[in-house]
Amino acid sequence: MPAEDSCAVCGGELADRACPNTACGLPDRAFSRLYTVSEDADATWDVVYRFKYGDERHLADDLARMLVSFLREHHAELERFDVRTTTALYIGPEARRLWDYLRVVVDAAEQIDPDRSFEVGVITKVRPTGRFLGIGVEERREIAEGELRAALRVPEPGRVEGRRVLVLDDAYSEGFTMREMARALREAGAVEVAGLVFARRKGT
Numbered sequence: 001m002p003a004e005d006s007c008a009v010c011g012g013e014l015a016d017r018a019c020p021n022t023a024c025g026l027p028d029r030a031f032s033r034l035y036t037v038s039e040d041a042d043a044t045w046d047v048v049y050r051f052k053y054g055d056e057r058h059l060a061d062d063l064a065r066m067l068v069s070f071l072r073e074h075h076a077e078l079e080r081f082d083v084r085t086t087t088a089l090y091i092g093p094e095a096r097r098l099w100d101y102l103r104v105v106v107d108a109a110e111q112i113d114p115d116r117s118f119e120v121g122v123i124t125k126v127r128p129t130g131r132f133l134g135i136g137v138e139e140r141r142e143i144a145e146g147e148l149r150a151a152l153r154v155p156e157p158g159r160v161e162g163r164r165v166l167v168l169d170d171a172y173s174e175g176f177t178m179r180e181m182a183r184a185l186r187e188a189g190a191v192e193v194a195g196l197v198f199a200r201r202k203g204t
């Protein structure tokens with residue numbers, strides 16, 4: 001159970017009784033819970049950052065090991081999810097990134113434990129959307145609710161209809177991206193969507 005002074009959705013510390021991660025407090029949040037692999041946000045975010053933006057692809061194995069241990073440790077709580085998948089990333093023409101770094105991690109996780117495998121491509125993004133880095137909260141929210149919402153697809157709704165879906169992303173800050181993933185999956189028929197991230201950061 002989360003402590004009294006922590007957010008019931010993401011487990012983060014409350015500030016003035018509210019979670020600084022905006023989406024946690026929104027009535028149309030669409031995801032039920034946010035699970036976090038590591039509470040050591042600084043160290044974990046450093047590994048994620050070096051893996052994602054640097055060229056240290058071997059770190060996928062470290063992240064995969066962390067992910068598998070978390071899934072094993074929280075098996076009882078997480079076994080209700082029928083589908084484990086990754087956040088939609090755009091990697092086609094004009095993409096800023098040409099590789100699906102989350103897929104690399106879940107492939108590595110599957111090597112460690114085939115029972116903890118993820119399905120990829122459940123939710124997809126058909127074009128690039130504005131960068132979240134270096135802009136304010138309101139602008140990020142606008143991009144999420146506008147461009148991102150319009151670019152998301154669930155190509156085969158049958159894969160999520162009537163199911164509980166756990167969506168992996170690298171980090172959680174305001175939660176706008178997770179909210180859009182959850183919204184699209186719920187519209188496609190998922191009965192529950194929850195997020196899973198390596199590290200949670202406070203909203204800025």
Ligand SMILES: [Zn+2]
Nearest residue numbers: 007010019024
């Ligand atoms: Zn929260």
